[in-house]
Amino acid sequence: xxxxxxxxxxxxxxxxxxxxxxxxxxxxxxxxxxxxxxxxxxxxxxxxxxxxxxxxxxxxxxxxxxxxxxxxxxxxxxxxxxxxxxxxxxxxxxxxxxxxxxxxxxxxxxxxxxxxxxxxxxxxxxxxxxxxxxxxxxxxxxxxxxxxxxxxxxxxxxxxxxxxxxxxxxxxxxxxxxxxxxxxxxx
Amino acid sequence: xxxxxxxxxxxxxxxxxxxxxxxxxxxxxxxxxxxxxxxxxxxxxxxxxxxxxxxxxxxxxxxxxxxxxxxxxxxxxxxxxxxxxxxxxxxxxxxxxxxxxxxxxxxxxxxxxxxxxxxxxxxxxxxxxxxxxxxxxxxxxxxxxxxxxxxxxxxxxxxxxxxxxxxxxxxxxxxxxxxxxxxxxxxxxxxxxxxxxxxxxxxxxxxxxxxxxxxxxxxxxxxxxxxxxxxxxxxxxxxxxxxxxxxxxxxxxxxxxxxxxxxxxxxxxxxxxxxxxxxxxxxxxxxxxxxxxxxxxxxxxxxxxxxxxxxxxxxxxxxxxxxxxxxxxxxxxxxxxxxxxxxxxxxxxxxxxxxxxxxxxxxxxxxxxxxxxxxxxxxxxxxxxxxxxxxxxxxxxxxxxxxxxxxxxxxxxxxxxxxxxxxxxxxxxxxxxxxxxxxxxxxxxxxxxxxxxxxxxxxxxxxxxxxxxxxxxxxxxxx
Numbered sequence: 193x194x195x196x197x198x199x200x201x202x203x204x205x206x207x208x209x210x211x212x213x214x215x216x217x218x219x220x221x222x223x224x225x226x227x228x229x230x231x232x233x234x235x236x237x238x239x240x241x242x243x244x245x246x247x248x249x250x251x252x253x254x255x256x257x258x259x260x261x262x263x264x265x266x267x268x269x270x271x272x273x274x275x276x277x278x279x280x281x282x283x284x285x286x287x288x289x290x291x292x293x294x295x296x297x298x299x300x301x302x303x304x305x306x307x308x309x310x311x312x313x314x315x316x317x318x319x320x321x322x323x324x325x326x327x328x329x330x331x332x333x334x335x336x337x338x339x340x341x342x343x344x345x346x347x348x349x350x351x352x353x354x355x356x357x358x359x360x361x362x363x364x365x366x367x368x369x370x371x372x373x374x375x376x377x378x379x
Numbered sequence: 380x381x382x383x384x385x386x387x388x389x390x391x392x393x394x395x396x397x398x399x400x401x402x403x404x405x406x407x408x409x410x411x412x413x414x415x416x417x418x419x420x421x422x423x424x425x426x427x428x429x430x431x432x433x434x435x436x437x438x439x440x441x442x443x444x445x446x447x448x449x450x451x452x453x454x455x456x457x458x459x460x461x462x463x464x465x466x467x468x469x470x471x472x473x474x475x476x477x478x479x480x481x482x483x484x485x486x487x488x489x490x491x492x493x494x495x496x497x498x499x500x501x502x503x504x505x506x507x508x509x510x511x512x513x514x515x516x517x518x519x520x521x522x523x524x525x526x527x528x529x530x531x532x533x534x535x536x537x538x539x540x541x542x543x544x545x546x547x548x549x550x551x552x553x554x555x556x557x558x559x560x561x562x563x564x565x566x567x568x569x570x571x572x573x574x575x576x577x578x579x580x581x582x583x584x585x586x587x588x589x590x591x592x593x594x595x596x597x598x599x600x601x602x603x604x605x606x607x608x609x610x611x612x613x614x615x616x617x618x619x620x621x622x623x624x625x626x627x628x629x630x631x632x633x634x635x636x637x638x639x640x641x642x643x644x645x646x647x648x649x650x651x652x653x654x655x656x657x658x659x660x661x662x663x664x665x666x667x668x669x670x671x672x673x674x675x676x677x678x679x680x681x682x683x684x685x686x687x688x689x690x691x692x693x694x695x696x697x698x699x700x701x702x703x704x705x706x707x708x709x710x711x712x713x714x715x716x717x718x719x720x721x722x723x724x725x726x727x728x729x730x731x732x733x734x735x736x737x738x739x740x741x742x743x744x745x746x747x748x749x750x751x752x753x754x755x756x757x758x759x760x761x762x763x764x765x766x767x768x769x770x771x772x773x774x775x776x777x778x779x780x781x782x783x784x785x786x787x788x789x790x791x792x793x794x795x796x797x798x799x800x801x802x803x804x805x806x807x808x809x810x811x812x813x814x815x816x817x818x819x820x821x822x823x824x825x826x827x828x829x830x831x832x833x834x835x836x837x838x839x840x841x842x843x844x845x846x847x848x849x850x851x852x853x854x855x856x857x858x
Contacts, residue, residue, distance in 0.1 A: 208411070215407055224398035241406055245413045278790055306394040313391065328388035329396055356387050363387075 196260060204252040211248055218261065219244075222268050228325050229272035231314050243271040269330065273340060276322055304367060312362045320355035327352050611856040613657040613669065617826070617848035621648035621677055646705050649678040649742075653848060655749070665757040667766075673749040675774070677834075677844055679706065684741040684783070702741055702783075704795070706842050707835040709741060709781045711793035739785045743795055745834065746778030747802070755810055768808040768824060771831075776800045797837040804830045808850065822852040 202210030223240050230236040247267055254263055313321060322341060326332040327348075332340070334348040341348070655673030662668055684702050702709045753770030779798050783791040808826030815821055829845040 211411075211414075212407070215410065219406075220399040220401050221397070223400050223402040224395075227400065228395055228398070237402065237406055240402055241409050241413065244410045245417070248410075248414055249417065277788060301390060304390075304394070306398050309391055309394050310398065313395065324391075329392050359391070360387055363390075 197256065200251060200254060200256075200260065203248060215244060218264055221261070222264060225265055225268045226272060227310055228313060228329065229269065229276070229322065231318065231321075235275070239268065239272045239275055242275075243268040246271060269326070270340075273322065276318055277342070279318075304363065308366070312359060312366065315362065316355055316358060320351050320358065323348055323351040324355035324359070609661045609857075611659040611661075611667075611854050613659050613671075613822075613852050613854040614655075615657060615673070615822075615850050615852035616654040617652060617850040619651045619653050619675070619846050619848040621651065621679070622845040622847070623648060644681060644683050646679055646681040648844070649680055651676045651678050653749075653850075657751070657753075657852075659854065665760055665766075667755045667757070669753045669755065669770075670751060673751060673772075674746070675749050675846075676744060676746040676778070677706075677846070678742065678744050679704070680743075681741045684739055702781075704741065704743060705840075706743055706745070706795050707798070707837055707840045708796045709743065709793055710796050711741075711781060711783055711791045739783050739790065742782045742784065744778060744780040744782070745776070745795065745798065746780075747774040748777050749774050749804070751806070753806070762814045764812045764814075764820075766810045766812070768806075768810050768826065770806055772804045772806065772828075774802045774804055774830075776802070795835075797835050797840070799832070799834055799836050802830055802832055802834055804828050812854070818856045820854040820856070822850075822854060824850040824852065826850050 199210045199214055203214055219240070222243065223236065226236040226239040226243065227233070230239060243264075247264055250267075254260060313324070316324065319341075323337055326337045326340065327334070334345045334352075337343075337348045338345045343351075653673055653675040655671055657669045657671035657673070659667050659669045681702070681704050684704075702711065749772045751770055751772040753768055753772075755766040755768045757764050757766040759765040776798055779794045781793045781795055782789055783793070806826055806828040808824045810822050810824040812820045812822040826848050827845065828848065830843045832843070833840060834842045834844070
């Protein structure tokens with residue numbers, strides 16, 4: 193894309209060619225974001241579609257004050273969070289699961305691809321997936337996460353902790369480490 | 380060794396932070412379709428708004444034109460011609476100066492006459508005749524002379540240069556015409572009364588003051604009261620207070636009494652509103668019957684709702700979640716993540732169903748279009764009036780929504796099952812009214828409404844709520 197600013201302005205006026213160009217330029221990256229926040233590809237596709245419709249509807253509000261990619265990414269994250277809030281409103285009456293933390297040998301890490309990690313992160317319970325993504329990858333603080341997800345900071349911290357433990361365990365289980373080599377620590 | 384939280388975060392951030400994958404090609408087609416649909420919706424919204432606005436303006440203009448007394452009582456030129464020839468109010472010598480103004484209007488009164496100079500029954504009494512009648516009325520000292528600046532004193536006839544001049548004066552003194560109308564109505568009442576005694580009401584011909592042998596019998600067709608058109612239109616609006624909800628007993632069947640949270644679920648009725656239009660017809664002096672269309676709804680909220688869904692642990696399948704309320708069972712669309720995230724207390728698990736408990740509230744909205752047939756008997760029928768109202772209504776179900784919310788945010792929708800499409804109700808009230816003008820009356824009516832049959836077709840649900848409304852109405856009388 194030669195001139196992003198010009199393309200954005202054309203998109204704001206409803207130019208379909210400019211919209212196509214913008215989509216082609218950013219679709220892969222944004223699909224990657226949506227995949228991280230979704231449980232599977234179907235949900236990610238839905239979020240990407242809704243997110244891009246929102247981008248083109250609100251593009252005239254973009255003030256050219258920061259990164260356009262960052263602005264789009266926030267829209268994709270917010271779209272995914274809204275979908276999460278819409279679909280995940282029942283809370284456990286009683287949490288009976290005992291979580292444990294593990295340490296992973298470094299040699300395991302090199303054999304893990306991004307696609308493998310994406311699969312693992314998609315298997316996380318939605319609440320943990322959201323908090324882990326927002327904190328560990330997007331860099332939000334617990335205070336911001338609490339506001340975004342309408343939970344308390346304490347819940348955000350607890351969810352992050354549990355997400356980390358589940359991810360660690362998954363990495364160990366999925367990449368062939370003997371169970372007895374896993375050093376188990378209580379969270 | 381990947382040790383500690385920082386490193387697991389780093390692992391995922393490095394490998395997934397800039398993760399890219401080409402989305403399927405059909406997605407762009409879907410996005411374009413979505414954008415086009417939004418444009419269509421926007422365009423349609425603008426068109427609909429414009430159409431509604433245009434329809435309202437047109438309806439207002441039509442109504443205004445139809446009910447405008449000036450427009451309604453336009454006097455044709457022939458009447459003026461007859462006037463000039465048939466009475467002495469306008470000086471014959473000034474006849475040539477009169478510029479007939481066709482479509483010029485004045486208030487008219489229907490009269491009958493056996494006098495050759497008077498128009499036949501059903502003809503309109505035009506300005507000149509009104510003036511003559513006013514003269515007569517003034518002679519009877521029924522009307523306050525202070526109001527009658529254009530009405531000549533006894534024995535005198537005022538001359539006008541033109542009809543326009545006369546009409547202008549007449550309009551300026553409209554109160555005089557009103558009083559005259561009242562007076563004529565009074566005469567009519569008296570004449571009806573006297574007729575029963577076989578006496579004949581004789582009124583001196585106002586067109587020939589010096590001819591006592593000339594008489595005219597006025598039999599006015601207008602009703603006795605000034606604001607007593609038989610037909611009227613009433614717009615009404617009411618805040619509605621729904622009565623306490625009843626326990627239908629269905630919940631026990633559903634939960635088998637094994638829920639520890641049973642008592643936490645609580646249903647409360649919420650206040651709503653109703654409003655509509657009624658056509659009213661005055662049957663007798665005091666009885667008015669009404670019918671029309673009224674929107675009405677019943678709303679209740681159940682807090683900490685207990686939900687029943689399929690139990691994935693037992694391999695059950697299904698797409699709906701159930702909740703039980705006093706109005707019956709509510710079927711909600713599948714709630715996205717009930718199977719994986721909202722783990723339930725094992726005490727609540729049944730063989731094929733499981734109870735999910737949360738902080739969610741369930742709001743039920745049941746909407747009706749009501750076709751009432753009501754009657755009001757006026758106990759006091761004056762400017763300030765009081766009446767007893769009663770009647771029955773056919774309620775047609777037009778809306779049945781159930782919304783599951785969490786912290787005010789909608790998370791699932793559905794509907795109350797087994798709702799009856801037509802329900803009957805009865806209502807009683809006391810209507811207090813005040814005539815703001817001759818045509819417009821403001822009413823306030825506390826009204827109690829009770830559903831006669833259950834809103835649900837289910838045999839296990841007997842839900843007949845009652846409602847209390849403070850109905851505020853504006854009545855516009857025709858004729």
